[in-house]
Structures are given as structure tokens and as C-alpha cells.
Amino acid sequence: MSDTAATAGAGERTAGSAGPVGAAGLIPAPVSVTAVPDGGAFTPDSATALAAGPGTETTERWLRGTVGGALGLPLPPGPAGAPNTVTLVVDAELAPEAYRLTVTAGTGVEIRGGSGAGVFWGAQTLRQLLGPGAFRAAPGAGSAIPAIPAQTVEDEPRFGWRGLMLDVSRHFTAKSDVLRMLDLIAAHKLNVFHFHLTDDQGWRIEIKRHPRLTEVGAWRPRTKWGHRASELWDEKPYGGYYTQDDIREIVAYAAERHIRVVPEIDLPGHSQAAIAAYPELGNTDVVDTAKLEPWGDWGVSPNVLAPTENVLRFYEGVLEEVLDLFPAEVSPFVHMGGDECPKDQWKASPAAQARIAELGVGDEDGLQSWFIRHFDTWLAERGRRLIGWDEILEGGLAPGAAVSSWRGYGGGIEAARAGHDVVMCPEQQVYLDHRQHGGPDEPMPIGFVRTLEDVYRFEPVPPSLEPEAAARVLGTQANVWTEVMQDRSRIDYQVFPRLAAFAEVAWSPLGAPADRDWAGFEGRMGAHYPRLEALGVDYRRPAGPLPWQKRPGIKGRPIEGAPPNV
Template sequence: MMDLIPAPLRVTRDRRGLARLDADTRLEAGPGTEGVARWLRATVGAATGLPLPGHGDGESRIRLAVDPALPPEGYRLALGGPDRLIAGGSAAGVFWGAQTLRQLLGPDAFRRAPVRPGRHWELPKITVEDEPRFRWRGLLLDVARHFMPKEGVLRYLDLMAAHKLNVFHFHLTDDQGWRVEILRHPRLTAIGSWRSRTKFGHRASPLWDERPHGGFYTQDDIREIVAYAAERHITVVPEIDVPGHSQAAIAAYPELGNTDVLSARGREGGALSVWDTWGISPHVLAPTEDTLRFYEGVFEEVLELFPSEFVHVGGDECLKDEWRASPAAQARRRELGLADEDELQSWFIGHFDRWLSARGRRLIGWDEILEGGLAPGAAVSSWRGRSGGIAAARAGHDVVMCPEQQVYLDHRQHDGPDEPVPIGYVRTLEDVYRFEPVPPELTPAQARHVLGAQANLWTEATEDHTRVDYQAFPRLAAFAEVVWSGLPAPAERDVAGFERRMAAHYGRLDAVGVGYRPPSGPRPWQRRPGVLGRPIDGPPPNR
């Protein structure tokens, strides 16, 4: 496998010896591959010091070509002679082949400038034939709980591309913050993007970071992120949560909440603040026509910013106590002829399912949206284990598998006391590597509804990019191999072989400055007293 991550489908050695790249090596881009050539010059060219001109007199060249006979994201990388070829079934396939070329050049090809200028570069004389197992190879990044500045998001898109991941699930809104500018509703960011403080520690004895926390992306920031992702053949799927996980929006526009209940409880006019703690807020959107019109306006601007086929609407963890206590919500339920509050939530999700479908988009939501039925085009993110995904696929819905038991990367990697802010279950590198996205209970026809899988990185306890790195890597590399490579059954996977290849891959991660968790054990952690180094709310340490 030449220490490649993710492992390719086939590698054959063409001949002994090494192929050489030098200052005379030219890079020739066939029709449709111009963007890949720009990326190669900007990254590999910058790291190696090679100019990679489009024309020249030397025999050595790298040729990029689209070959429709190859699978859409498949590629063929042939390095046996002076005419090196990267062919793909599409520009995306050529790009994934270019990522493999970069890995073969070694860790220094991942730097931003040459560390040994003037050297020539060598490649093994091999042919790599490869294609992905799944079309959806995703990473969710939660920027609502802890905001990640734009440069950090762009960095993670580069890291995704380096691992051949192609869907970025952008979790933009939640109780603790609203992160995307909506021009017609400016208070969503003026008020909803900032909270007064942040909670750490146990429920019984919480600790507080008393500094305000917040931030948001302007619409031009979003356009830049989406364009940057597209250059790397990554689709950005936005998530705007409804009807739960919406306290930040209600703080900005109190009329979105159940004002009769809130006023009766002493919050005049329904006033709330952006939530400063974790868990599930009891404050949810009111099921009114005005709320629907408000969010239609939000989604109209979201659709202008994000061209993705899918739009994620959340739909999870909607506590219904306010609806039960609200005379207005109960009157609305009866008016709609609904039996209970569960059906009221289904009505809410169903409205936006139809609204998005009418505009040529597809709704996707967490597996709670199955409760009450879905329109045929809607898809499900199965996070509460595999059961939601199984039920959705059997009902004919497309599924993205992301069970918290295996691919929630905010969960701790070790049960020792040195693991920083441990939450959730222990999920080791091996646990992730043995994840199987397609449940064996599905028939072949049902299994075709599994679009792929996604690793989720929530940020309640992940306050900056160094902690995101520590939680994500090396487990994200294992996940990338699961969703790209045609691996055997989980029990038969070569964990030792993967870890051996990772020994080389750590050098690549070092070169781009990823603060991964070392394979030998927890990294010594510099804690801020009273803030880091203590468990936050979550399942018991050994559950």
C-alpha cells in the first residue's frame, strides 16, 4: 500500500528504481483538469520548489486527464515512465489522484515552502488504481458551541481533502450560538452569535469561563468557504436547526418562542438569552405561521449561499414541554388535526421538507425526523446507533450513518486521567477503524440507500483548533479509510497494518501542523485551572 492513507484499491510496481521530478518537469492539464493543476502548483509546487510549468522542452511531465471510462471519483495514477499520468473519471477523480501523488512525495510535500531548496524529488515507479466505496464521506464540524474562525474552517477543508473526504456538514446554529449572517434578520448575529459566558465542569459543581464567546460568518465568508471547498471537490451541507436547538434564535427574536409560556414563567415578552450551558434546552420554536415564514426567509438566503443538494434541518432532541404547556401551541395542534406533540414536530419538519423539495433541494435531518413519517426524497442522519438508519433504508429513504457509539470524535480516546476534558464513551483508533457503515441486517436493495457515513465533531468541550485537532486525529484518518477503501468485515480488518501505515502518515500530519493525539498515549496537556482538565456533563466515564 506504499503507506498510503486511505489504502488504495490496487497498487502495482511497474519497474524497479525511482521516477524523478525536477525543475524541468512540466504539468500539463487536459480539458476539465485546470483546477487540479492550479491546486498542484499552489500546494505541491510551493512545498517542493518545483515550478511545474505548463510547457517546456524536458521529457519529464505529469499529465492530467479526464477519462470517462473510469468511475466518477476513481483515478489511475501511472508513474512508471517519464510521462506520468493522473487520469480520473471526472475532475474529482483527478484531484484524488493528485492527493495520492502528494502522499507519495513524502511529508515535506505537505509543507508551505521548501525546507531543502534545490533538491529533486523521487517517486516509486508504480501504478495506483483506486475508487471510493461511498459517495458521502463526511465530517461534521460544530461551530455553534465554540466558534471556529474562517481560517480554521479553510484549514479543515484542506485536511478533509488530504484524506479524500468530500462532504463538510457545517453545523451553524444551536442554542449556544447562531453563526451565519442572515441579511433580513440581522439580530440573529447581532444578538444570537454571542453568549455571556461558557460552562465547564460537572452539573453539581460547574465552573465558568466568564468571558463572552461568539462570532459569525458573513455571507461573503460563507461564499469563500463554499468556493474553497468546491475547488477541493468537497460539498458543504449547511445545518439550520428547527424546531429544537433554537434558543439563540429565540434570544434574538423572542416572538419565535412560546411567549405565552415564557411570560407566565416570569420572562416578560418571552425574553431569553443565548444559552451559556450544555445539554438540551427546553426552549423550542413556536409552531406558528409567523415562525414558518421567518425560517422560510432564513432558508431562502441559505439556499443562495449553499448550492448543495441537501440542506440539514436538525430535527433532533426537541423537548415538547413548552408545547404541552402552551395554550397557543395546543390550539394550533387541534387546528391542524394532530393527535399529539410528536405529530406537531412532524408537521413542522414536513413543511420544510415540502418547501425545500419545491426548490429542487432535499431535506436531511437527524433520525428523530423518522417519527411521524417523511416525504420520499428526505434523507436521514442516523446518530442514535444504527436503528434509525436501518428503519430509514427499509422505508426507502437515503441514509448517512454516523452513530455516536463509533464515530463521534468529541468522545474521548482513552479512559486515563490525562485525557483532556473527557466526555462520552471511550472510542479508540481501533474502534473507529472497525466501524462498518452498512448494517448487515439490510438487504442488498436496502443497502443501496446507505449513501455513506460521517464522523461528527461536536465542540462543547473543544474550545479551539488545538483541541479539535486532538479529538479528530488520528481517528479521522481511520474513518477516511473506512469510507474510501473496500475493507473486509470489521473483525477481519488489519488494524496492525493500518497502524504501521499511520507511522508514515504522522509525518504528513506533523508537516501541516496537526496536533494529533500521539499513538503512544495521552499528550501532556497544559490546562487552564478551573476550565480545562475536568469532565463535562456526559455519560459516565466507563459506560
């Protein structure tokens, strides 16, 4: 951060405090806001120009099309620094995702970013300063453009990995809703979209050399309604998938918003949909895999991949197409799952036992590690990096792999101390499919109670980590599993407003959890809720679900014998 931010003086307000930051309701809270006493204000109008310097083209397009379209501002091109102009500049003296937004009465707004991404995040802050009307799709009643007080906002993110994982296998998310979610995470300055594309319940990405993956694997005959403890079923066949052109569109749309897309292809567990499409992928000596269908139930299927060379070649072919669809410049990482792989079929399979002996891997954990190590090497040879859930630690961690630590902090701590990069996404804190309240009205409640305040007090870096190991924490990610999220509205309800709290944890320098200004954040959310409403987000209201958001009579998952908040 520049000397200006360090010495701003009495006008400065830091993240989460009252004053200019609180007044504007900026979320995530910036590092600093310096007000200009008696400095006047700037109000964009139909004559306001847009001056976009080299490297700011994505923000130029977004401001003119999205914000300009919402407010009825044409934002024609104009010279940098001229009166009544929004000026965009890449400034290499700033950190890549840092920005400085300066509002000057009579002159306009200047956004300097350390890269195109930094300029874009600064433009997201400008959108918030322009009021809820800037979050609509077109100008209309109540969308008068507010005056923006003269000020300087200086900001940069705490973490380089600020992610959201969306499971589209349990319940499919239409392409249009994926694009909408990308807009929503961009509005909260998140920069990673983890795309969970395959699982037991459905294969969602077209692979041209293996067409049955979507012809068969994308469609299940029926679906459990509610948690797996529920006795209810929806007998309607269910499914969907993305064509390769759909994927290219999603990836390009994300790149325009400076979001990296990390695809996930799950193996060797969570693979029943693939086995249903190609039965030879399964353990055919112990299971009649020809009778399998994509799974309509929840939980962990016992049907896992066979440890054969043919299976490796099959998934190498899958990944060749995946790498083409998700170029390295979009994201170097490919998520290979690696979690919740039941070993019962391998224990019962003479072929699998012979394979363990042949490979010299010791046991079934070693066999799972063999799968992961193979694809770690395969991806590394192609300039990519494998990332997987923390079970990839079992049986030995692949040398170049990164870890998504979901079973608490333990796996992440172990991996970081061993020199591996880590994304912290512990289930107990940032699984947004878990219920937000312990009351009886939560729709299909599952898992731990995690309120908006709980998420706000989440700390991605365990205090027990030594500085060298802590530097291995790339960042953090909120995960959204969709077993009980049948449509966009249900996803909205579970994700928002908690994603706003998570975004602030990932971006802002909040300090220790106990010291965080929850009251200040809650106050700023008062300005943020109208933005969510303008975007059409069906978020959970602070007072609880609206009548139509409830799901009476559908079993959730209160955990027997657990503490009251579980």
C-alpha cells in the same frame, strides 16, 4: 475498476496489505497498487512540467500552488505525455471519483480520473508519494523530494458521501480554521463538509433580513468550562459569526477541493439563540422569551420554536438566503436538524395545543413532524433535499427526506427499509468528540471510549440490511461537537488521527470489521504521522496526550453505571 486492476498479477497489492501500499503508507488505502519490477523511479525536479487537460483545472491550480509551493517546483505548463511531466486527464471510462495514477521512470506521472474530482483524488495520492515535505507550506530543511518507484495505483471510493460534521455553534471556528479543515479533509479524500451553523449556544451565519440573529444570537454572556456537570464558568462574553461573503468564500474554497458543503439550520429545537434574538419565535404564552439569551450551558435547551405561521415565514426567509449562499451545484442537501426537541413547552402551551388540534397532527411528535414536512416540501419545490437527524422519523418521516442516523444504527435501518436515503454517523462509533482512551489524562473526557482501532473497525452498512435497503446508505460521516473544544488545537486533538481511520473506512474496500488489517493500517500510520506534523496538526499521539494537551481538574462525562469503556 478496469481490467488492469482485476488482472494485475503478482505485483498487485490490495487495500490494507503489505508491499507497495504499505511501503508508501498511503491513507486511505487504494484499491490496488501494481509495482513495476525493475521499472526504475521518477523524481520531480525544477524542470518537471504540468500538463492539465480539460476539466482538470482545479487540480492544476492545487498542484502548482500547494504541492509545487511546498517542494519549490514551479511546474510550468507542458505537453501531455512529454518526458518529465505530470499529466492530468479526465477519462469518462472511469467512474466519476475513480482515478488511475501511473508512474513511469523517465516519463513522469499520469493521473486519469473519471471526473475533475477523480483527478483531484489522484493528486492527493501523488502528494503522499512525494513525502512529508509536500505537506508543508514552503520548501525547507528535510524536504528533499523522494524518488517515486514505477507503479500503477487504481482506486475509487466505496461511498459517495464521505463526510465530516463540524459544530461551530457551541464554540466558534474562525473562517481561516474552517478553510484549514477543508484542506485537511481533502487530504483524506473526504468530500462532504456538514456545517452546523445554528444551535442554542449561537447563531453563526449572517441573514440580512433578520440582522438580530447575529447582532444578538451570535453572542452569549458566558460559557460553561468543561462538561455540563462542571461547576466552572468562563465569564467572558463569547461568540462570532460568518458574514455572507465569508460563507461564499468557504463554499468556493470547498468546491475547488471537490467538497460539498451541507449547511445545517436547526429547528424546531436547538433554537434558543434565534429566540433570544427574536422573542416572538418562542412559546410566549408559557415563557417570557424576552429575557432569554443565547445559552451558555451544554445539553438540550427546553426553549423551542412556536408552531406558528409566522415562525414558518421567518425560517423560509432565512432559507431563501441560505439557498443563495449554498447553490444546488455545491450540494442539493440542506440539513434541518430536527433532533432533541423537548415537548414540554408545547404540552404546556394552549396555543400549541390549539395548533395540534387545528392541524390534526395528533400530538407533539406530530407537531415536530409537521415542521419537518413543511420544510421538506418547501425545499423540494426549490430543487433541494432535506436531510435531518433520525428524530425526524418520529411522528412520520417527510416523504423526500434523507436521514442522518446518529442514535446508533436503528434509525438508519428503519429509514433505509422505508426507501429513504441514509448517512450513517452513529454516536457510539464516529462521534469524534468522544474520548480516545479511558485514562485520566484525556482532556475533558466525554462519552464512549473510541480508540483509533475502534474507528478503523467501524462498518457503515449494518449486515442485517437487505441489499435493496443497503443501497440506500449514501455513505458515512464523522461528527465533531465542540462543547469541550474551545479552540483549534482541541479540535485537532479530538479529530486526529482518528479521522484517518474513518477516511479509510469511507473510501477503501476493507471487508468485514473483524477481518480488517489493523496491523497494516497501524504500520501505514507511521508514514502518516509525519504528514500531520508537517501540516501543523495537534493530533493525539499514540502514547497519549502531550503535557500541554491535558486539562487537569476539568470535569468530563463518565457515564455512571455504564460498562468500563463508557
